[in-house]
Amino acid sequence: xxxxxxxxxxxxxxxxxxxxxxGKEYGIFTIDSDDLIESFDNRKIKTIFDQDGEPYFxxxxxxxxxxxxxxxxxxxxxxxxxxxxxxxxxxxxxxxLLDSSFDGIYKRILxxxxxxxxxAKRPLFQDKAKAKELYEVRVSEYKKIADFTINxxxxxxxxxxxxxxxxxxxxx
Numbered sequence: 173x174x175x176x177x178x179x180x181x182x183x184x185x186x187x188x189x190x191x192x193x194x195g196k197e198y199g200i201f202t203i204d205s206d207d208l209i210e211s212f213d214n215r216k217i218k219t220i221f222d223q224d225g226e227p228y229f230x231x232x233x234x235x236x237x238x239x240x241x242x243x244x245x246x247x248x249x250x251x252x253x254x255x256x257x258x259x260x261x262x263x264x265x266x267x268x269l270l271d272s273s274f275d276g277i278y279k280r281i282l283x284x285x286x287x288x289x290x291x292a293k294r295p296l297f298q299d300k301a302k303a304k305e306l307y308e309v310r311v312s313e314y315k316k317i318a319d320f321t322i323n324x325x326x327x328x329x330x331x332x333x334x335x336x337x338x339x340x341x342x343x344x
Contacts, residue, residue, distance in 0.1 A: 175246050176265025177340060180314055182307050183253035183294045184281045185270045186324055186332070191250035194333045203244060205251040208236045217252075218293055233258065240264045253296070253306075256314055266343065268336060269318035274307045276325040 179187040188204050195202035206217055209232045213220055220229050237258035240249060261267060281290050297303045315321065320339050324332050
């Protein structure tokens, strides 16, 4: 079993922020699956979606998942909102769901200093009603594959990384 921790959850829930803060606090490497995909394809996620569509993006996500499984350990991995559907996710590491209500996520994005940029980089969040429908579909799927769930709504980043660390320590 890999010693990676994979953060899953809906887009905008804070997976990247939690991974970076955890890595800084506890001295562990972090990787973002979307950053890897952009590096593999030498294009931004939004451009990939605009030019080649979601199926092509999902194929890149699959390539990323294979690379993570074969090449990465002892790392916190933040993922895109749809990464949870990768068949090998449990071979990559332990899966932690960062959970929040849709409204909590949307509020978090809108309150961010770069809210416009945060929304623009999420192609599937361009239509709020469609995004909420997608959230409703995914939330139960996330819960099915998670080894652990942290409700992040109304918690500080520090509270979330401490809760994550307590769980990680309990797994050793």
